[in-house]
Amino acid sequence: MIKTVWNKKLMNESYSFTEAEKRAVYKAIAQRRDMRHFNGRALNAAILQRILSAAHRAPSVGLMQPWRFIRITDYDIRRDLYAIVEKERGLTAEALGEQKAAFLKLKVEGVMQCSELLVAALPDKRDQHIFGRRTMPEMDLASLSCAIQNMWLAARVEGVGMGWVSLFDPEDIKVLLRMPKHSHPVAILCIGPVDAFYEKPMLVSEGWAQEKPLAQMLFENKWVYGHKSSDK
Amino acid sequence: MIKTVWNKKLMNESYSFTEAEKRAVYKAIAQRRDMRHFNGRALNAAILQRILSAAHRAPSVGLMQPWRFIRITDYDIRRDLYAIVEKERGLTAEALGEQKAAFLKLKVEGVMQCSELLVAALPDKRDQHIFGRRTMPEMDLASLSCAIQNMWLAARVEGVGMGWVSLFDPEDIKVLLRMPKHSHPVAILCIGPVDAFYEKPMLVSEGWAQEKPLAQMLFENKWVYGHKSSDK
Numbered sequence: 044m045i046k047t048v049w050n051k052k053l054m055n056e057s058y059s060f061t062e063a064e065k066r067a068v069y070k071a072i073a074q075r076r077d078m079r080h081f082n083g084r085a086l087n088a089a090i091l092q093r094i095l096s097a098a099h100r101a102p103s104v105g106l107m108q109p110w111r112f113i114r115i116t117d118y119d120i121r122r123d124l125y126a127i128v129e130k131e132r133g134l135t136a137e138a139l140g141e142q143k144a145a146f147l148k149l150k151v152e153g154v155m156q157c158s159e160l161l162v163a164a165l166p167d168k169r170d171q172h173i174f175g176r177r178t179m180p181e182m183d184l185a186s187l188s189c190a191i192q193n194m195w196l197a198a199r200v201e202g203v204g205m206g207w208v209s210l211f212d213p214e215d216i217k218v219l220l221r222m223p224k225h226s227h228p229v230a231i232l233c234i235g236p237v238d239a240f241y242e243k244p245m246l247v248s249e250g251w252a253q254e255k256p257l258a259q260m261l262f263e264n265k266w267v268y269g270h271k272s273s274d275k
Numbered sequence: 276m277i278k279t280v281w282n283k284k285l286m287n288e289s290y291s292f293t294e295a296e297k298r299a300v301y302k303a304i305a306q307r308r309d310m311r312h313f314n315g316r317a318l319n320a321a322i323l324q325r326i327l328s329a330a331h332r333a334p335s336v337g338l339m340q341p342w343r344f345i346r347i348t349d350y351d352i353r354r355d356l357y358a359i360v361e362k363e364r365g366l367t368a369e370a371l372g373e374q375k376a377a378f379l380k381l382k383v384e385g386v387m388q389c390s391e392l393l394v395a396a397l398p399d400k401r402d403q404h405i406f407g408r409r410t411m412p413e414m415d416l417a418s419l420s421c422a423i424q425n426m427w428l429a430a431r432v433e434g435v436g437m438g439w440v441s442l443f444d445p446e447d448i449k450v451l452l453r454m455p456k457h458s459h460p461v462a463i464l465c466i467g468p469v470d471a472f473y474e475k476p477m478l479v480s481e482g483w484a485q486e487k488p489l490a491q492m493l494f495e496n497k498w499v500y501g502h503k504s505s506d507k
Binding site for chain 2: 058059060063064065067068069070071072073075076077093095096097099100101102104105106107108110111112113114115116117120131134135138139146173174175176177178179181182184185186187188189191192193195196197199200201202207209210211212213220221222223226229230239240244246247251252254255257260261262263264265266268
């Protein structure tokens with residue numbers, strides 16, 4: 044069966060990606076790193092705009108576009124955000140028990156060194172969006188996370204580092220940034236020029252954790268108990 | 276101040292992306308679509324493997340790698356998943372009230388037409404991971420969502436469609452796939468060859484929703500009430 048209209052689209056050069064384009068996308072995916080070290084140099088405004096535009100191209104459940112970004116340009120607010128992260132870093136260290144000392148040696152954020160600091164948040168009034176969320180209300184966070192992954196990849200190809208910090212009490216940030224009751228901050232994003240990207244995830248280089256192979260993440264038709272990735 | 280080691284890395288060809296590589300990544304981000312129409316042709320196993328490897332390159336909070344993928348190769352299980360989605364489609368339609376008729380006209384999934392069907396899930400025993408999750412336990416879903424965005428982009432450059440279906444009761448899927456009590460399915464992923472990609476998000480073309488501009492998503496230093504994107 045020949046479908047002329049579809050086939051015309053198949054011929055459209057924008058439909059397909061060249062081998063070089065494919066390689067570029069896989070390279071960005073492979074070389075993206077969660078960065079904590081920044082050199083403090085300024086970020087070109089056009090680059091920040093392109094990174095944010097990449098976020099805005101993300102998919103979203105029911106097209107709700109549940110991403111909001113609060114750019115922090117006020118030094119006092121940046122310092123307050125740093126204090127919020129430091130407080131949670133201490134509480135997390137306590138909660139980690141015997142891993143406390145190892146955790147405290149890690150550099151877990153670059154809040155004061157990055158050139159651009161953004162808080163990414165879910166907006167209020169999300170309950171108006173039912174499509175795809177009636178039984179899965181957390182799909183708004185899924186959409187925002189897809190947007191942040193786009194930002195990470197865009198930053199990487201721009202030669203810019205980005206780190207997602209989730210060491211904070213969301214209530215503290217809501218008060219600081221005067222956010223609505225039903226909004227929810229999900230990320231402090233540190234963005235800016237770096238001297239180099241980590242060759243491996245920093246938590247691997249620092250010996251905090253080891254990467255598990257993909258094979259451990261895959262099942263067929265049903266969960267397998269006793270599988271390395273999980274058991275009852 | 277000259278830092279020789281860093282500068283050597285700056286010279287490393289793998290550090291930077293060419294203009295052509297940058298354009299390829301932005302093109303993939305722009306042309307990625309949430310697909311519901313598949314042509315049913317088989318998907319090359321090597322392509323599926325590359326898409327899954329892209330998922331596995333995602334960042335994750337505390338390097339917990341909280342992604343599991345259950346590939347559905349059994350026809351009866353596929354049919355049961357379809358029934359679970361159909362049930363929720365009906366319940367969502369009822370919940371939408373006056374939007375019910377418009378919703379029911381939309382093609383919201385391609386479960387029976389796609390060549391590869393995967394269920395993406397969070398594993399059990401996630402409570403062992405505290406780093407970055409003490410006050411933000413939902414960061415595991417954020418990590419899995421970043422992995423799925425990687426898959427979407429990989430699929431797009433491979434010329435393969437992917438759709439994320441969240442119209443289901445997670446408890447139904449847990450029973451069907453014999454998943455552990457504390458695991459959580461978050462996506463039915465429909466993957467496979469398509470005749471063409473949508474030029475715009477399907478919900479825009481179908482008149483279900485309009486895209487809001489990026490400018491409405493941005494704040495500076497604090498939330499602004501009365502802003503188009505939100506108010507109290």
